[in-house]
Amino acid sequence: MHLDDLYRQVIMDHYQHPRNQGELDGGIKVDLKNPSCGDEISLRLKVEDGIVRDVRFQGSGCSISMASASMMTEAVKGQPVDKVLELNKAFRAMMKGEDVDPDELGDLEALHGVSKFPARIKCATLAWQALEKGVQEPRQ
Amino acid sequence: MNVLEVRKDFPILQQQINGHPLVYLDSAASSQKPRQVIEALKHYYETNHSNVHRGVHTLGSRATEAYELAREKVARFINAPSAEQVIFTRGTTESLNMVAYGYARAFLKEGDEIVLTPAEHHANLVPWQQAAKATGATLKYVPLQPDGTVSLDDVKQAISSKTKLVAMAHVSNVLGTINPVKEIAAMAHQVGAVMVVDGAQSVPHMPVDVQDLDCDFLAFSGHKMLGPTGVGVLYGKRKWLDIMEPTYFGGEMIDVVELYDSTWKDTPWKFEGGTPIIAGAIGLAAAVDYLSDIGMEEIRQHDHRLTAYALEQLKSVEGVTVYGPEDSRQRCGLVTFNLLSIHAHDVSTVLDSEGIAIRAGHHCAQPLMRILKVPSTARASFYLYNTEADVDALVASVRTAKEFFQHALG
Numbered sequence A: 001m002h003l004d005d006l007y008r009q010v011i012m013d014h015y016q017h018p019r020n021q022g023e024l025d026g027g028i029k030v031d032l033k034n035p036s037c038g039d040e041i042s043l044r045l046k047v048e049d050g051i052v053r054d055v056r057f058q059g060s061g062c063s064i065s066m067a068s069a070s071m072m073t074e075a076v077k078g079q080p081v082d083k084v085l086e087l088n089k090a091f092r093a094m095m096k097g098e099d100v101d102p103d104e105l106g107d108l109e110a111l112h113g114v115s116k117f118p119a120r121i122k123c124a125t126l127a128w129q130a131l132e133k134g135v136q137e138p139r140q
Numbered sequence B: 001m002n003v004l005e006v007r008k009d010f011p012i013l014q015q016q017i018n019g020h021p022l023v024y025l026d027s028a029a030s031s032q033k034p035r036q037v038i039e040a041l042k043h044y045y046e047t048n049h050s051n052v053h054r055g056v057h058t059l060g061s062r063a064t065e066a067y068e069l070a071r072e073k074v075a076r077f078i079n080a081p082s083a084e085q086v087i088f089t090r091g092t093t094e095s096l097n098m099v100a101y102g103y104a105r106a107f108l109k110e111g112d113e114i115v116l117t118p119a120e121h122h123a124n125l126v127p128w129q130q131a132a133k134a135t136g137a138t139l140k141y142v143p144l145q146p147d148g149t150v151s152l153d154d155v156k157q158a159i160s161s162k163t164k165l166v167a168m169a170h171v172s173n174v175l176g177t178i179n180p181v182k183e184i185a186a187m188a189h190q191v192g193a194v195m196v197v198d199g200a201q202s203v204p205h206m207p208v209d210v211q212d213l214d215c216d217f218l219a220f221s222g223h224k225m226l227g228p229t230g231v232g233v234l235y236g237k238r239k240w241l242d243i244m245e246p247t248y249f250g251g252e253m254i255d256v257v258e259l260y261d262s263t264w265k266d267t268p269w270k271f272e273g274g275t276p277i278i279a280g281a282i283g284l285a286a287a288v289d290y291l292s293d294i295g296m297e298e299i300r301q302h303d304h305r306l307t308a309y310a311l312e313q314l315k316s317v318e319g320v321t322v323y324g325p326e327d328s329r330q331r332c333g334l335v336t337f338n339l340l341s342i343h344a345h346d347v348s349t350v351l352d353s354e355g356i357a358i359r360a361g362h363h364c365a366q367p368l369m370r371i372l373k374v375p376s377t378a379r380a381s382f383y384l385y386n387t388e389a390d391v392d393a394l395v396a397s398v399r400t401a402k403e404f405f406q407h408a409l410g
């Protein structure tokens, strides 16, 4: 178990410079908390014609949870909902330590190391849980 | 007390975690178990197990005897006037809920007040919230001093003729502060209120004498004091236990069952519905024997020495914020801190990679975290098997974490 496997440079970069952080006018809002550790995320989604047109997040938590949220927003913005759900599945599989096609995951592959730190998996999946809830809400 | 000898009794400590010797600094969450406790459980299951208070066969008698002997040992440990005032429960949470159901919900009414602090563990807060909602009573919080201590003047202000119940931790699981529960019990009694003491963090670490404290109820958990999980204790004054209704109904707790009505056994058995926590109680008795052999005063001094040392060492690391009172004499057994603005999870992961186990999070005290204005904190807690070398390892690893994140974050 190496710390560098967990805290990859890409992750630290997203943690320090979160992408798509902030509010959106309208759209779907999902607030999620991890009650066992206190991590919080508030996700905003704008879905039109089956496509995630825009996405923003705000939250507080550890570097893994915040970086994962930032990376997730980059990965799903502009993508069709079907594709987003597939990506979600692939990401969850990676967290469980299953083999996933790295091409499918793109930059998200940097979070691969989290699967070796069982206590931190819930940090990385919080934003994806919020996303899953959000895209499955009845369309506005 | 010879700590190195004590450590030999704890098999779990003799292992490597992530290539480093385990440094266990999370006893406030749950303590480790000595061989003597593990052996007591094994011996019970291998030679004496049966249900209690039922069959007339030999094993039934042996199990019953061992279970009731455990009650006597625990009673002596907290200096309860009688063993019948010791109820075995699943732990502090269940004990406090039993008071909330059996006492607060039964006897409080609209306009009554429950006094507590915002530093309480959720187990000593949510049951009172629920009891207040059910009865129309209101919660009244004693504000904390800036260092997290409770001032008797503030308690005096909060308590009035409306107060019917005061609930407070003897030792805070987040700040480690020792609260003056004896003085507060006296104030509560002046207005006819009962004093409920959450002893989850005090009973494992210091001599606790319920007659000296004069508390009405004391709740604590076996697993935090070298005992097994799944067993805890509710102590109560006889006059309250006698008038309280049971929480659970069924076998073991009944006297006579008719088709449309039933009567209960006496205290404490009326509170122990169903097959009780037999092995757990026997394991807890072994833990109590172990602690008593060393002596609670010894243990208090040892834990205090480590706490004072850890406080001093952690404060010497630039960027570390320590929460709670400066004066280590007001503390018991733990130090809660943060490192720069690095999240406690991240700190804890670095420590874990070096074999050091601490707690990171809100410690089941969300209201207190809001007062401290931090989403989470790291907590190192100490027990009789910890050494100054453990503290040194902690502090060295905190320095490593600092360097690691300063580097990683450029």
Ligand SMILES: Cc1ncc(COP(=O)(O)O)c(C=O)c1O
Binding pocket: B028, B029, B090, B091, B092, B093, B094, B121, B123, B124, B169, B171, B172, B173, B198, B200, B201, B221, B364
């Ligand atoms: C002060 C305090 N009260 C109550 C509890 C709850 O104890 P348990 O989870 O054993 O019921 C704890 C333990 O986490 C505690 O530290």
